[in-house]
Amino acid sequence: MTDPEATSTPWRRACLVADAFALAPAGCGVIVRGGPGPVRDAWLTRLRAALPPAAPFRRIPASIADDRLIGGLDIPATLKAQRPVAEKGLIAETDGGVLVIAMAERLPSGIAARIASALDAESVTIERDGLTLTTPASVGFVALDEGADDDEVPPAILIERSAYFVDLDPIAIREATTDPSDAVDCSAARARFAALREEPEAVAALVAAAAGLGIASLRAPLFALRAARAIAAIEGAGKIEDRHIALAAALALAHRATRLPAEGDDAAEEPPEPPPEDEPETDESKGPNDEPRQLEDVVLDAIVSAIPADLLARLKAGASARAKAATRGKAGDRLISTRRGRPVGTRPGLPREGRIALVATLRAAAPWQPLRRREHGGEPARVHVLPDDLRIVMHQERRGATTIFVVDASGSSAFHRLAEVKGAIELLLADCYVRRDSVALIAFRGKDAEIVLPATRSTAMARRRLAGLPGGGGTPLARGLDAAAALAVQVRRTGQTPFVVLMTDGQANVARDGQGGRAKALEDALDAGRRLFAAGVSSLAIDTSAPSRQRDSATTVSIADAMGADYLKLPVADSARVNEAVRRSAQRLRG
């Protein structure tokens, strides 16, 4: 089996990943992107075949409960045996094998963290229900990512521990189901894998490549090293060659890239700010100078050609990589509550704090029954439940976001740019609609601010109200911000996360009390801005002053500072950029 053949098509690449991962799955994983279907089934079959026949291969549903995941008390067995009997969790049952995580993009971070700690420790430790138990669990994972867009990605903690990334979307069903792709003798490869030694150049090249791609984590080069060894073992080579390293980098590093390397054959398309390429080879202990550098080039070329096309486009656009989007948090805060939302397990508590979880309560009470019967007497058929046993259901609310537009409709603003502002808001509304966010609209002009549209999901209504928005009069900026703060607090009370977008030219000339005067008006506006910030409301200030008026911008900047807001000057005159800025700010919502 030669190199080019092994990676000639996306399917063959995917197969190589399956084989390489199967050689040493413990402690790492594969993210498999793509919906359910024959291709994914074929890939999983391939992986299963490459693993040792005895290795467990277990599926974890995204909604798994703790006692099934990490283990707990086996109540029926405990009652029968009259002593605590532990029940193994799925992770421990998979010892020596691979966990398959279905719908990984919806996996709660708590479950991901439990899996991650088992990966790191190669064991599962539980301290639950009166049991203390550590069971060996040397496992790897496959995260099936069915996320439809960039907002839906597997938890960052699993991405961090994923050695490989496979995109099944471009693979034709016919190829995956008909091409048997040369099967590898996995047991022989496994023996070779154990015998292979790492090469110092391989370490240096992979670390440098990871640094060049802006990959901060040190797990990445370690996994890439493991991949290089696995690829060499599959090929039957006696030692790790340069081409193995290059291929390993392409398979194990490319998907984590957060920026493009400074070198590479597409030098013409370099990003505007090439990252400083480190000069690692000055250290004399790292061997001769020339050879590793060349290897580094080979590795970088291999990676650049392997970076997924959409990732490449995003990197060039300066946006963050896919993996990073996951860390930003979603548009709405998540909130554990005892009243509303999706049930996420139980906790001890009294029914007045929430809804009682009947099964969990009975489970908690069950082991104590013989003792309590002896102590309190009573009929054997009756179950003794004490307050300590009571369990209540916990819920997780996914809070939605409400974007509050605060629009300066004063004379100074209106004449120049009200139309432009309206255009920008229209675009934002479309985006809010896509994200199912609510919107509210506050306009300030003359002497006061007015809630033109209370929080609503109807973007169509917002658009109508916006079109009919009159302009002219003074600029009571402080009143506008006060109204925004009040509305934000009200929005938060309903369980939503508010986000304020202020659009103004900063020319406040009406104070809180409705009197004119620039100095007092600005002072009030700054104060109102600080209050908004103190209320913990994230915001974005869009400066709509004319490009020629530098001084106006300075006041808007100071107001944005007071609000702790991101600042954007509109005369970029590009509604798409405004939209992008709002989206970025909204994603940074305190989540």
Next chain:
Amino acid sequence: MRQPYPFSAIVGQEDMKTAFLIAAVDPSVGGILAFGDRGTGKSTAVRALAALLPKIRAVDGCPYNCNPSSPAGLCQACHGRSGDKEPKSVLKAAPVVDLPLGATEDRVVGALNLERALAHGEKSFQTGLLAQANRGFLYIDEVNLLEDHLVDLLLDVAASGVNVVEREGLSVRHPAQFVLIGSGNPEEGELRPQLLDRFGLAIDVKTPLDVPTRIEVVKRRDSYERDPDAFLAHWSAAERKLSNRIVAARKALAEVVTPDSAIESATRLCLALGSDGLRGELTLIRAARALASLEKKPEIGVAQLRRVAPMALSHRLRRNPLDETGSTARVERAADEVFGG
């Protein structure tokens, strides 16, 4: 279960290593919060610390590791039993207890012993993790993912040093003095500010950015994973040396002089930073003293205060909305002013 990675083999991360050594020398600095990037060896360092800690002398068979020579902090059983002669004692490893995610409250604080209840129908107390951690360390990975009611409970016990159990008809008090170590990643969620302040030292763990260091990290980690025994053997001498240094520093700790000028500088620094309460000063002095002892210095000097100021104070600052500078930089700037450039 494999042997933990040796502490001395951790490349870089000087702040984190220093903070852990300080806590090993003087547990009274309070807990340590290690927040930062993924894959930087936070958990590795804690698990490695266990191997370094000097053994402790404890009452034989006592589930709380009671110290036979200090009658003040004894548990109910040891207290009742002591009489006039010292109870039989054994040397054992200082506990470093891991609190796994998904732990239930009954295992943390202790609860009715299930086995005894089922088999004999009798009521007895089964100790929890807090009892095990007495006179040692309690480690929580992903502290920001731990349920709120457990975090509150842990901080409360850590601050008081006593665990009070009132549940299932049991009423137990036992000593629970431990150094709480929490680690986590800020991207998973911030800690509440009132919790931040309860930790004595806070360190911001960052990925090393220079390539030679990164290469060294990867090389060592890789050779550890391939042959743990050989790797541990190679580092055993360094580990023994470090362990001896901790023992020596503990002995010398009481003799380290705390000059008034040091206290004054610490106070001035805290005032300049506007940190609330006196916890800042206390921690600063204690940490500096432990560091001086580790460095075999006779008294606390400016160098030690400077070194520990960011970890002792950065998490106690109020956020200033108009100042975007990181809190570590703010502490360093203030230290420059107070200690004069």
